[in-house]
Amino acid sequence: MIRFWINGIPMEAEEGTTILSAAKTAGIRIPTLCYLEGINEIGSCRMCLVEEEWEDRLFTACNTTVKEGMKLLTDSPRVVEARRMVLDLLLSNHNVSCFSCPSNGRCELQDLCYEYGIDLSSYEGTRKKIERPPVEGHPFLSYRPDLCIHCQRCVSTCEKATGRKAISLRKTGMFEIIDAPFGKDWDTTLCESCGNCAQNCPVGAITEKRQKKYRSWEVEKVRTTCPHCAVGCQMDLLVKNGKIVDVEGADGPSNHGLLCVKGRSASFDFIDSPKRLRTPLIKNHETGEFEEASWDEALSLVASRFTELKTTYGGAALAGFACSRSTNEDIYMFQKMVRTVFQSNNTDNCARV
Ligand code: SF4
């Protein structure tokens, strides 16, 4: 074990533990911006700077490991001043436009600037003078380069969490830029529209377009399980005035905050769709049209047709295929019906997408 001090508190941690992780274990908060545990640990934003009593330089807590005898300070005047400078410099290239920004109220940069008392930058960044139009060709996602703080969370999320490598960091002239695949040709790129980059962007640079339809403080969150497949991703439905307006990936054991395109963008619109079926329909064979029926009529018809088939051809002529969106209990009852009523072992479900 390595022995060290944080803010005068004696501590021990296994070799290889980062300062950030050791502080977190002790309940000491160190602010971060680019850091995403296990995904983006590149120490680029410098918000997590901490001081060591005997060293001249400051250390980034997210990717520096604790050493024997270290005496660390996480909130000294020097550290606070350094963090204020980090924010000042970030804002120098940032088009502060919180009123119209869809991330207003849930922006990590906004929160930190508020905490450290930074209103506007003391500098005029060079990138700010270049025209950086929004990239809006994608049906769900948009990218605003003028809000990007180059933290690379999106790049790492797309590569390491989603496994796509659709976003990259590239150089144009003297600048590095984030190349987000949301232009007109988005459907020819590697992007599969999962939106995990937008969820992990700490500011309003990559956002879901539907975020413009609500403010973060107008919604309540309802935790649920994605209705699409058997992976069982946890998600929060964002509900405004009784209507679901958006969805966020929650930290569930099978998804750790991630969602795929179906969970992110195809799991709630249908709830209020006028095209949604609300009663059973039975086809009128004379007109070829489906007509509304009661549940009793529909179930009697289905039961009589299954019985007819079973009597004529035997149970093996029938099969039952259950929906993976049903619960375990429903699927259990379903296979029970197929085995005992149909007298067939032809039963399965689609729970292996
Ligand atoms: S990204 Fe954050 S700080 Fe920048 S305009 Fe949007 S809300 Fe304001």
Ligand code: SF4
């Ligand atoms: S939406 Fe998904 S696949 Fe597309 S760039 Fe973002 S993380 Fe990558």
Ligand code: SF4
């Ligand atoms: S788009 Fe967002 S996540 Fe990506 S580098 Fe810019 S600020 Fe960071």
